[in-house]
Every structure is written in structure tokens, then in C-alpha cells.
Amino acid sequence: MKRSDYISWDQYFMGVASLSALRSKDPNTQVGACIINTDKRIIGIGYNGLPQQLSDDEFPWTKDGDLQDTKYPYVVHAEANAILNATQSIKNGVCYVTLFPCHECTKLLIQSGIKELVYQENKYENTPSNVAAMRMLNAAGVKIRQFHLGQIEIKP
Ligand SMILES: Nc1nc(=O)n([C@H]2C[C@H](O)[C@@H](COP(=O)(O)O)O2)cc1CO
Numbered sequence: 001m002k003r004s005d006y007i008s009w010d011q012y013f014m015g016v017a018s019l020s021a022l023r024s025k026d027p028n029t030q031v032g033a034c035i036i037n038t039d040k041r042i043i044g045i046g047y048n049g050l051p052q053q054l055s056d057d058e059f060p061w062t063k064d065g066d067l068q069d070t071k072y073p074y075v076v077h078a079e080a081n082a083i084l085n086a087t088q089s090i091k092n093g094v095c096y097v098t099l100f101p102c103h104e105c106t107k108l109l110i111q112s113g114i115k116e117l118v119y120q121e122n123k124y125e126n127t128p129s130n131v132a133a134m135r136m137l138n139a140a141g142v143k144i145r146q147f148h149l150g151q152i153e154i155k156p
Pocket residue numbers: 026028029030031047048049063071075076077078079099100101102105124
């Protein structure tokens with residue numbers, strides 16, 4: 001008889017997104033994203049980090065100060081990296097992300113044809129970026145749902 005305690009699709013894809021987030025060098029917020037196609041195949045993964053060729057040791061990771069002295073102008077968001085890393089069109093795909101997307105990534109996701117967004121946390125709920133993102137996702141008819149990974153037991 002087959003095992004009954006295997007992980008669900010949601011746990012699997014959010015698990016991949018969470019594992020990806022562990023690669024982030026951001027000391028404050030680590031985000032991971034995993035995009036799947038309509039066949040439930042993973043077609044793009046990403047985490048928040050600097051563009052390639054830029055040194056994680058030479059650019060700032062701070063939140064405060066003049067914009068150019070913070071991480072904000074330099075970091076590529078997890079969702080943007082997942083889109084850029086995609087091996088095929090993400091049209092009609094689903095994006096699993098550990099943190100609700102910002103307004104900029106939301107535009108990229110909508111424009112790439114994502115039809116569903118599954119997020120885990122939403123620690124910036126009600127900020128202007130979050131409200132704008134939610135407005136665009138709703139207007140574009142993207143299905144939005146929250147999914148908490150919870151504890152996954154890794155067994156042989
Ligand atoms: N959905 C997201 N994907 C992301 O990759 N990020 C990144 C950008 C920064 O590296 C970090 C947020 O930094 P902080 O302001 O929480 O210290 O997370 C942020 C969000 C939030 O909208």
C-alpha cells in the first residue's frame with residue numbers, strides 16, 4: 001500500500017520556495033519564490049539577492065540611511081529572479097512565494113501571465129506597496145491564497 005503521509009503539492013512548492021529563501025544574504029528578510037506551470041512542473045526558482053557579478057561583500061545590506069547606502073536599490077526580489085530564471089513561459093502558471101509580493105514584482109507577475117499567487121507571510125500588509133499590489137492582482141483576476149508551510153517532517 002502506498003504511503004499516506006507524503007507532502008501535498010502546496011507543501012512541496014512552498015517548501016522549495018522556503019529552501020530557496022535560505023540562500024538569501026539579506027540579514028533582515030529572506031524571500032523565496034517557486035513558479036510552476038499548468039502541469040505542476042517547477043519552471044523557475046529565485047530568492048532575493050544582488051544581480052550577478054555584484055559582490056555580496058561590497059554592497060550594503062542595511063535598511064537605513066541614504067537610498068544608495070542601503071540594500072534597496074541593488075537587490076533583485078525573489079519573484080523577479082524566479083521570473084528571470086524561468087526555463088519556459090510562465091503564462092497561466094502559479095507563483096509560490098514566502099512573502100507577499102511588492103507592487104513592482106506584482107506588475108512583472110501579471111505581465112508574465114501568472115494566474116495564481118500563493119503566499120506564506122504578509123508582514124507588510126496594508127503598506128502602500130502591498131495595497132497597490134493587491135489592487136493590481138485583483139483587477140487582473142489573479143487568484144490569491146495564503147498557505148502556511150507548517151512543520152514538515154523529513155523522513156527516509
Ligand atoms: N515579496 C518580496 N520579495 C523580496 O524579495 N523582497 C526582498 C527585498 C529585500 O531584500 C527584502 C526586504 O527587506 P526589509 O525591508 O524587510 O528589510 O526582501 C521583499 C518582498 C516584500 O514585498
